[in-house]
Amino acid sequence: MKHNLYAFLIGIVGLVWACGRDTMTPKTGALALQFEHVVSAAPLTLGNATYTNAAGESFTVSRLDYFVSNIRLRRADGSEYVVPQDSSYFLVRASDEASRTLRLNNLPEGTYTGLSFMVGVDSLRSVSGIEQRKGVLDPGLGHTSGMYWDWNTGYIFLKLEGTSPAVAPDATGQRNYRFHVGLFGGYRARTLNNLRTVSLDFGGQAVTATTGPVSAVQIRADVLKVFDGPKRLSLAQKSDIMVSPESADVANNYARMFSFRQITPLER
Amino acid sequence: MTYRHLITLAGMVALWCGIWSCQPNEAGSPEPAPEPTTPGFKPTPMAWKKPANFPEPVYDLAKNPVTVQGFALGRALFYDGLLSHDGTVSCGFCHQPSAAFAHTDHALSHGIRDQIGTRNVPAIQNVAWQREFFWDGGVQDLDLLPISPIQNPVEMGDTLANVLAKLRKDPQYPGLFEAAFGTKEINTERMMKALSQFMVMLVSANSRYDKAVRGEGPALTDTETRGLTVFKAKCASCHATDLFTDGSFRNNGLPRIPTAKVDDIGRGAISLNPDDRYKFRVPSLRNVERTPPYMHDGRFWTLEQVLTHYAGGITDSPTLDPALKAGFTLSRQEQTDLIAFLRTLTDTEFLSDRRFIAN
Incomplete structure (x- = not known):
């Protein structure tokens, strides 16, 4: 019995020593990505603020939500750190200030010069079991339920809604437009694949993930570009784009809405 | 203190250390920590058995064992x-x-x-x-x-x-x-x-048909057997296997009802593929006698009406199933025999199973 007690004490000492030295894991740091929403030069204001798209149509924005996933950080030598997938699903909502900051923890300490991310939820996770759908991917989570199609299983990658005088009034007299873009390529039968990957270079700048103060990569998302990119969209022509071939045009446009701005300390 | 004790202890220490120092900081990550499990929790397994005349199931019961x-x-x-x-x-x-x-x-x-x-x-x-x-x-x-x-x-x-x-x-x-x-x-x-x-x-899986197939009950009557022969020749390419469906999507030539409120294009709305317009999932025919009305829009109330459709009501369209395209026939006698056969698919044990009823 006495021997057991000694052995136990030795074990505790060993445990404290080993954990204190932190020999089990390499040094890790943290980074943040911060999304800033604008319409051309003006900050995006949800509600009554009016803007004009490239087709010359006036519009407002009531909602802008999108998934950011599968984040990869690029080093100067071109190698990448792939953020573990389970820690790499975020839902950014223009209406929720906190949601625009994506915190990446447990990154290998180091310097990064660019990044890439997917707008939406990758096809593998889109077909995975219910036990793989946690956090923002939980279809039963209040604020995210509007980002999941229950009748055509899949996530809505980006949702942009608002009003425009260019849109003919609906049954209730509202002149709404709605872009709900999803479709990951289909489970068995092939469908559209609207998953888009955005790659941004920090323009010669670098961000360092350390255990010290956290830096934030500032990314600008310009709503105007959703209407104007490879294809110029007119709300008068089509105000509701959801499960239709035109959704690919919206995806091609919004894939180009993101730009790198600067690296700043993370404000808390 | 034996050697074995030491090994066990060392193992425990290593495990502890591992758990402690490798624990990721989940703050800010959208993934919640895994659920804690209750020690000693053991629900009672419930038997789920594949009927002998059925293929392997699609659902992964190992991932969600029935209790x-x-x-x-x-x-x-x-x-x-x-x-x-x-x-x-x-x-x-x-x-x-x-x-x-x-x-x-x-x-x-x-x-x-x-x-x-x-x-x-x-x-x-x-x-x-x-x-x-x-x-x-x-x-x-x-x-x-x-x-x-x-x-x-x-x-x-x-x-x-x-x-x-x-x-x-x-x-x-x-x-x-x-x-x-x-x-x-x-x-x-x-x-x-x-x-x-x-x-x-x-x-x-306990209809008269099943029991006859598995040799557990009386054989089908002459009329029913004739119906089965017609079924195998003319229906079983879509209503395949003892599940009585191949799970595919097909256009079975239902005419458009001009007064219908919606123009339901079925599968086409999911796949966005023009070749899938007006296709619907082939339903199983098990218990078909007991599941009227029929078709995706419930337009037929009797099996006779359904067979009348296949015998002469098929409407051609670009996505009509090739098996129904030209020369598909069903004589009066075949229809009668088929219905006799379809009634053997009624599984009264299943339909009245008390385990499945609200308590």
Whole structure:
């Protein structure tokens, strides 16, 4: 019995020593990505603020939500750190200030010069079991339920809604437009694949993930570009784009809405 | 102190250390920590058996093994109007046991506030073998299926988030979830898995046909046997295997009803493929005698009407199934024999199984 007690004490000492030295894991740091929403030069204001798209149509924005996933950080030598997938699903909502900051923890300490991310939820996770759908991917989570199609299983990658005088009034007299873009390529039968990957270079700048103060990569998302990119969209022509071939045009446009701005300390 | 003790202790220390220093800091990450498991929690396994004349199931029962407690929870949820916005419509409201969990009173689904949907209520039977759900196959995983009727405004008209909140506040459910899953936590995964446990148990494989095939009961009569021969020649390419469906999507030549409120293009709305327009999932014919009305829009009320359609009512269109394109015939005698055969698919044991009825 006495021997057991000694052995136990030795074990505790060993445990404290080993954990204190932190020999089990390499040094890790943290980074943040911060999304800033604008319409051309003006900050995006949800509600009554009016803007004009490239087709010359006036519009407002009531909602802008999108998934950011599968984040990869690029080093100067071109190698990448792939953020573990389970820690790499975020839902950014223009209406929720906190949601625009994506915190990446447990990154290998180091310097990064660019990044890439997917707008939406990758096809593998889109077909995975219910036990793989946690956090923002939980279809039963209040604020995210509007980002999941229950009748055509899949996530809505980006949702942009608002009003425009260019849109003919609906049954209730509202002149709404709605872009709900999803479709990951289909489970068995092939469908559209609207998953888009955005790659941004920090323009010669670098961000360092350390255990010290956290830096934030500032990314600008310009709503105007959703209407104007490879294809110029007119709300008068089509105000509701959801499960239709035109959704690919919206995806091609919004894939180009993101730009790198600067690296700043993370404000808390 | 023996050598073995030391090894055990060293192992424990290493494990502790590993857990401590490798624990990721989850702050800011969208993934919650895994659920704590309750030591000693052991629900009672419930036997799920593949009928000898059936293929391997599609549903992964190893991932969600059926237990007495999980099944009981699933059944409670299935028959609870709490799952709908105003408390009036449960799953069992439309999916009635005596109709193989279809709905014989309505051609089209009936939801809260007496709203009528656009499609006929499909049966729930042998879903462990089903790859795709609903008439258009929009859902591909049984565990995700219930979200759709819960959130459909003309069916149960609620949100899954709100239903979960109601379940958490209910006096009986936290206890039922604890019995099934070890803790009182109520979440999407547990709710869906409990409903799946109930639904995968809905196996219909004891019709007169099954018993004849397996040599457990009397052989089919002469008329029924003639019907089976016609069936094999003219129907079984789509209504294949002893599941009586190949699970595919096909256009069976139903004429467009000019007064119909919606132009339902079925599968085409899911795949966006023009070749899929007006295609619908081939339904199983098990218990077909007991599941009127028929077709995705419930337009036929008798089996005779269905066969009259195939005998002479097929309407050509660009996506009409090739098997029905030209020269498909069904004589009067064949129709009579076929109906006699189809009635052998009625599984009274399944239709009256007391385990599946609300308690």
